[in-house]
Amino acid sequence: MGKKSSLKGLSLAELYSRYGVFLILVIALVTGALLSPAFLVPSNLVSVAKNVGVYAIMALGMTRLLIGGGVDLSAGSNVAMCSVVAAVLYNSTGSTLAAVLAAVLVGALIGAVNGFFISYIGLLAFIVTLATQMTVRGLAYLVAGGAPVFGVGDTMVWLGQDNVAGFPVILLVVLLATVFVAFVMSRTSHGRYLYAIGGNPEAAAASGINVKLQLFINFVTMGAICGLAGVIYAGRTNSGLPAGGVNFEFEAIIGCVLGGTSMAGGIGSVVCSIVGVFVVGIINNVMNLCSVNAFWQQVVKGIVILIAVLLDIFTRNAIMKSTKKQ
Amino acid sequence: MRNISKSFPGVKALDKVNLHVEQGTVHAVMGENGAGKSTLMKVLFGQYAPDEGEIIYEDKPVSFKSVKEAVNHGISMIYQELSPIKELSIAENVFTGRYPLTAARFIDWNKIYSSCQEIFDRWGLKYDPRAKIKTLKTADVQMIEIIKAISFNAKLVIMDEPSSSISQREVEKLYDFIRTLKKAGITIIIITHKLDEVFTIADQVTVLRDGKYIGTNAIGELDRAKLIKMMVGREMSSVFPQKTAGIGPPLLEVRGLNNGPKVQDISFTLHKGEILGFAGIVGAGRTETMRSIFGLDPYRSAEILMEGKPIHIRCVRDAIKHDIVMATESRKDDGLILCRSVEENIMLPSLYRRSKGGVLNVGALRSTAEEASKKLSVKTSSLDTIANFLSGGNQQKLILCKWLLMEPKVLILDEPTRGIDVGAKWEIYNIIMDLASQGVGIILVSSEMEEIINLSDRVLVMCEGRLNGCLEKDGLTQENIMNLASEVQTWERKAV
Numbered sequence: 101m102g103k104k105s106s107l108k109g110l111s112l113a114e115l116y117s118r119y120g121v122f123l124i125l126v127i128a129l130v131t132g133a134l135l136s137p138a139f140l141v142p143s144n145l146v147s148v149a150k151n152v153g154v155y156a157i158m159a160l161g162m163t164r165l166l167i168g169g170g171v172d173l174s175a176g177s178n179v180a181m182c183s184v185v186a187a188v189l190y191n192s193t194g195s196t197l198a199a200v201l202a203a204v205l206v207g208a209l210i211g212a213v214n215g216f217f218i219s220y221i222g223l224l225a226f227i228v229t230l231a232t233q234m235t236v237r238g239l240a241y242l243v244a245g246g247a248p249v250f251g252v253g254d255t256m257v258w259l260g261q262d263n264v265a266g267f268p269v270i271l272l273v274v275l276l277a278t279v280f281v282a283f284v285m286s287r288t289s290h291g292r293y294l295y296a297i298g299g300n301p302e303a304a305a306a307s308g309i310n311v312k313l314q315l316f317i318n319f320v321t322m323g324a325i326c327g328l329a330g331v332i333y334a335g336r337t338n339s340g341l342p343a344g345g346v347n348f349e350f351e352a353i354i355g356c357v358l359g360g361t362s363m364a365g366g367i368g369s370v371v372c373s374i375v376g377v378f379v380v381g382i383i384n385n386v387m388n389l390c391s392v393n394a395f396w397q398q399v400v401k402g403i404v405i406l407i408a409v410l411l412d413i414f415t416r417n418a419i420m421k422s423t424k425k426q
Numbered sequence: 427m428r429n430i431s432k433s434f435p436g437v438k439a440l441d442k443v444n445l446h447v448e449q450g451t452v453h454a455v456m457g458e459n460g461a462g463k464s465t466l467m468k469v470l471f472g473q474y475a476p477d478e479g480e481i482i483y484e485d486k487p488v489s490f491k492s493v494k495e496a497v498n499h500g501i502s503m504i505y506q507e508l509s510p511i512k513e514l515s516i517a518e519n520v521f522t523g524r525y526p527l528t529a530a531r532f533i534d535w536n537k538i539y540s541s542c543q544e545i546f547d548r549w550g551l552k553y554d555p556r557a558k559i560k561t562l563k564t565a566d567v568q569m570i571e572i573i574k575a576i577s578f579n580a581k582l583v584i585m586d587e588p589s590s591s592i593s594q595r596e597v598e599k600l601y602d603f604i605r606t607l608k609k610a611g612i613t614i615i616i617i618t619h620k621l622d623e624v625f626t627i628a629d630q631v632t633v634l635r636d637g638k639y640i641g642t643n644a645i646g647e648l649d650r651a652k653l654i655k656m657m658v659g660r661e662m663s664s665v666f667p668q669k670t671a672g673i674g675p676p677l678l679e680v681r682g683l684n685n686g687p688k689v690q691d692i693s694f695t696l697h698k699g700e701i702l703g704f705a706g707i708v709g710a711g712r713t714e715t716m717r718s719i720f721g722l723d724p725y726r727s728a729e730i731l732m733e734g735k736p737i738h739i740r741c742v743r744d745a746i747k748h749d750i751v752m753a754t755e756s757r758k759d760d761g762l763i764l765c766r767s768v769e770e771n772i773m774l775p776s777l778y779r780r781s782k783g784g785v786l787n788v789g790a791l792r793s794t795a796e797e798a799s800k801k802l803s804v805k806t807s808s809l810d811t812i813a814n815f816l817s818g819g820n821q822q823k824l825i826l827c828k829w830l831l832m833e834p835k836v837l838i839l840d841e842p843t844r845g846i847d848v849g850a851k852w853e854i855y856n857i858i859m860d861l862a863s864q865g866v867g868i869i870l871v872s873s874e875m876e877e878i879i880n881l882s883d884r885v886l887v888m889c890e891g892r893l894n895g896c897l898e899k900d901g902l903t904q905e906n907i908m909n910l911a912s913e914v915q916t917w918e919r920k921a922v
Contacts, residue, residue: 114812288784289777296774299763306722306752306760307775307828308742366765419765420814 113418117360120411121372121379124358128382136389144385146268150261152381153270154179154333154345156374158352159359160281161325163373166356167285168318169298169365170225174214174232175326176348180341181240182207182330186256187249187340196255203334204327210236211323215316233349240342249340260335270332274374277328282370294318299366354401355380357408362416380404430469430479439465442479443639445632447582452604452614454628456657458875462637463617467584470615471503472496483582502575503584510559510567517542517555520574545577549606565596569603582613589623601627619657619707621650621912633657654905666880667852667859673883674698676734677867678750678836680719683728688714688891692728696836696867701858703882704871705907711891712871713755716838720752721745732835746775751829752838755871757821762813769795769809772828779832798827802857819850826857837861838869843877855881875904887911 132139158175165172172178182203189199210232217228262269285291293314296304305311329348334340359376361368383404387397432440440462447453455463468474470481472490480487483499490496493503510519517538518525526537542555551569559567568588575583589597604614604627618624624631624645631648633640633656640656676695683692688711696702704712718725721739730737732748739745745752754760762771772795773780780791795809802823806816813824822842829837839858843851858881862868872878878885885897887910895910897903 287786287788289781289786290784292770292774292777292786295766295770296763299765300760302760303754303763304774305742306720306754308746308778309774310741310743366763416765419812 113415116411117362117367117415117419118369118372120415121359121375125375125379125382128379128386132382132386132389135386138389139386142266144389146263146266146271148378148381148385149271149274150268150336151385152351152377153260153268153274154329154336155348155351155355155381156274156377157277157325157329157332158348159355159373159377160277160370161322162349162352163356163359163361163368163370164281164285164294164318165225165322166353166361166363167298167365167368168294168315169301170218170315170318171229171353171363172211172214172319172322173226173229173349174210174236175229175322175329175352176345176350177233177236177240178207178210178323178326178345179330179333179348180343180345181210181236181243182327183334183337183344184240184244184249184330184340184342186331186334187252188243190252190256191249194253196253199252199256200331203331204324207327207330208320208324211320211326212316214323215319218319219312219315237342244340244342246342248342250338252334252338252340256331256335257338258335260332260337270336273332277325278370278374285370290314290317295366297365351380352377354405354408357412358404360412360415362412363409364412364416367416367419376408430466430481431477432465432469432474439637440469440476441637441639443634443637444642445470445639446642447613447615448630449581449613450608450611451629452608452616452627454624454631455615455617455634456619456624456631456653457634457640458619458657461634461657463634464586465637466634467503467586467615467617470496471501471584497578497580500579500581501584502578502580502582504568504571504575504586504588506586508564508567508571510570512560513558515556515558516553516562516570519559519570520545520555520577522574545573549573549603551603563596565599568600572603572607576607576612580612582615583607584615584617586617587619588616589618589620597623619912621653621908624653625650650909651905654908657908667856669699669701669859670863671699671865673700674865677732679729679731679734681729681731683715683718683725683730685714685718685723685725685728686891687711689718689725690891692893694886694893694896696869698835698867699862699865700884701862701868701870701882703878703885704869704888705873705875705878705885706888706894706911708873710888710911712888713840714891715888716752716840716869716871719745720750720838722752722754746832749833749835750838751775751832751834751836753825753829753840753842755840755844757818757825761825762821764812764814766813767810768799768804768806768813768816768824771813771824772798772809772831775828776831794831798831799824802827802830803853817846817850819846819853822846822850822854823857826854830861834866836867836869838871840871841873842870843872843874851877875907879904879907 138144158179162172162175185206186199186203189202190196214229214232217223218225259269259273264272293304293309296307296309297311297314301311333344337344355377356368356373357363358379359369359372361373387400430440430443443462443466445466455466457463465474469476472493472495481489488499511522520542521538526534526541528534539555546553559570572583589600607614616628628645630642630644631653632642635657674697677698678696681693684690692715706712714723717723719739721742721744724740730739737748758764769792773791777786780786792809799806799809804823804827805820813821816824843854858868870878870882879902883899885902885907886893887895887897887907889911897906
């Protein structure tokens, strides 16, 4: 049997893929504190949490997609679209509830389009969502009339900007949503099906799972989650921004991969992905505090992605190719 | 090759095997699955280093350390699984990896096509070097692979079951070409277990069995019966477990099952407590038939009755609902989710029965999985262990585990003991017998003769997508199975 640690027979690679991101989080916190005295103070940490809130929500859906063997590059456009829908609806009806429902519904619809082409027509997720990324971006501009739509009402602004007992509301939403999605992934048959499909779609089908339906549901859920993220984004900026949300999907994917979710499917955890998103947020924050040149920030982020992907390959290989006999 | 031995951990794959091939002849190497044919060829071709023995090639002792070295000495090998690049042209495939270059180090396209045409002209073949591989039939692709092999100036060509994926008609073309090669002085070693093939084209036959050298004969000295005897004549090593209950009433009746060329007009009846064997050579359509019944490849037409009532199976879940389950052939491809835990794998098919509105009772799942894995004595350090870390035998038991939890009435087993060690095999045989004794109807697809003969109550033999015969217990011999498996018979179709 492969290399074993004493902890319930988990191998080193499994341990890393499950808990490694917490180690990285501690390293990021310590490094941040050492580099900048302004880092480890409550007000700064609150702002980090607010900054990564939208990414974190998106990462919940993205983790589910990656685990199930998919990916969504249209998520950023979807968030922009939903922020516009929320803003337009609020401005025309004055109802926050209608605005939120409409945003989530439109998001789910976009997810359903992705899911239909990927699951039932059999196109590659990468290509389909690249196409919808552009299409949805264009639609967002059309709906918004080419310019930002200002004003989304007090409730959404409260959601995006305020604190409750010192905690940002966004953080509370992220925590609640994380608990819920983590529950779905570990304690429902749907969650286990997604792990199985991402791990080996043929074996999943041979076990009686309706692979196409599960994948379709996965994309629809991702769309709805983008709708929620769009609402929060609208609240944070007090507007619907058709030009917003650019590259947000990558922020989410980086967080997921850093959190040990495999790009190849079948392996990953929602909680770890969220921690991964926060680590990326901390890296950004520390670089800002240290006044690192914006161009250098991009260089650093690119390197972080590479490291995350290398770690992904390393752990996956360790799990899948470990020799049975030593 | 003299006294070649080769061991792998736990298995002696070759035990002092001899192979003497005359130049310019077609030499067949025969034996059952696992007899050591492929290993022997890989030793010759420089892929494995022999533990002992020597290879003498053109009167000189040689030891090839790599495939490249073997190729440089004029030896080529054509594998059973063809590996053409389908989107490229014939000529490009022939010259893959050694494109002729122009002075400026670019690929010399004219030369590729003209040299390829030259080769075709020389061998009297009518292919367009510019045609894409994907436009060709399997048999033609096989020819291209052979052309590729001999274009390395090969003097000795090894073919691993060249006709296994070619239909009967196209095979003639292949045989003609092999005869042409022989006339040109090229030596051919052909690995096969088709008897007809041997008698059609081979000059000499060497038989291996269980990694041991049995003998070499000129084809004139042999007849079918003699050859089969050489291949299978062995003592049974152990006593197989016995059933404790008899066969009951009909359970699953399949009438006129059709699904493409590999599943044609299949009809049979499986009884309660019966073990019904499906024999045949690889590619005869047994797996495809089972996949059709299980709903993995929905069938075009069939009448299926379960305990006398007609049922329709359009997807796997339909089959499961009617208590028909199938442990698929390959653990890696469609058997297990190797990157997930033992427990998740065991519980996967039955999750839908064990959730309330989709929500799982994790504690109950764990105890159920615990019980199930204990019952089949799956050896694992914990239920959280990733399935990939288990041995082949334990992975196979895991597959059985997950399906037995469904309490099936019909259990289809596709090669349940492939590639697992002897101990685990016997455990699985015992499980199969227990289940049959409890009244489960079992369909056993297996290529291991000993296994299928000793476990089955009846054996249906498939050949080229059709049922080719039914052997009852008294006629259940390896010779009979081999005969039915290797050529299409005009067989009186009665209800089986």
